Amino acid sequence: xxxxxxxxxxxxxxxxxxxxxxxxxxxxxxxxxxxxxxxxxxxxxxxxxxxxxxxxxxxxxxxxxxxxxxxxxxxxxxxxxxxxxxxxxxxxxxxxxxxxxxxxxxxxxx
Amino acid sequence: xxxxxxxxxxxxxxxxxxxxxxxxxxxxxxxxxxxxxxxxxxxxxxxxxxxxxxxxxxxxxxxxxxxxxxxxxxxxxxxxxxxxxxxxxxxxxxxxxxxxxxxxxxxxxxxxxx
Numbered sequence: 001x002x003x004x005x006x007x008x009x010x011x012x013x014x015x016x017x018x019x020x021x022x023x024x025x026x027x028x029x030x031x032x033x034x035x036x037x038x039x040x041x042x043x044x045x046x047x048x049x050x051x052x053x054x055x056x057x058x059x060x061x062x063x064x065x066x067x068x069x070x071x072x073x074x075x076x077x078x079x080x081x082x083x084x085x086x087x088x089x090x091x092x093x094x095x096x097x098x099x100x101x102x103x104x105x106x107x108x109x110x
Numbered sequence: 111x112x113x114x115x116x117x118x119x120x121x122x123x124x125x126x127x128x129x130x131x132x133x134x135x136x137x138x139x140x141x142x143x144x145x146x147x148x149x150x151x152x153x154x155x156x157x158x159x160x161x162x163x164x165x166x167x168x169x170x171x172x173x174x175x176x177x178x179x180x181x182x183x184x185x186x187x188x189x190x191x192x193x194x195x196x197x198x199x200x201x202x203x204x205x206x207x208x209x210x211x212x213x214x215x216x217x218x219x220x221x222x223x224x
Binding site: 032034043045046087089097098101103 | 143150151155158160166200202206212213214217220
């Protein structure tokens with residue numbers, strides 16, 4: 001059974017204080033690992049897909065990296081508008097369904 | 111941009127009622143999904159559909175059914191609503207996974223069963 005564990009559950013940062021969110025996973029043959037951002041009262045918004053160990057993707061202050069067992073979402077010099085819940089999900093080869101973690105709730109304080 | 115539209119943002123129903131949640135996507139996606147999201151439990155897959163009139167059970171299908179008569183529309187049905195079905199319901203759609211396509215989500219329906 002595929003499993004995704006995200007840590008920490010919650011993270012509070014000062015504006016400009018860089019940090020990383022962790023996503024540990026077990027999957028029988030990784031097809032893709034996805035990162036999403038979810039704002040309160042809204043659906044998850046797609047950020048990145050990573051396919052293989054060593055891959056990196058960047059978007060503004062966010063950078064996602066992937067190893068064979070975990071993924072990190074690095075946030076550089078965050079701003080208050082980066083406050084949201086960040087979700088990680090994995091998809092196994094040969095399957096349409098995706099398994100989600102429970103998310104990290106990020107709060108960035110001005 | 112992909113648009114996934116859920117018919118209601120908030121819904122209040124009574125125990126025992128039959129409840130319909132509707133979802134429409136405008137990107138000609140083959141796959142459509144229904145999840146529920148609860149604090150501490152994350153997103154859990156209820157049902158998904160990979161083609162018109164095709165469906166597969168997800169992780170928590172009990173008490174739910176689905177209908178997909180047209181490619182763009184996927185309905186979730188609560189046959190006899192119960193209080194433990196109070197939750198946020200999210201619909202998503204995607205192209206088939208062979209292309210490593212991500213799922214795109216609607217903004218959810220917050221359903222309360224009284």
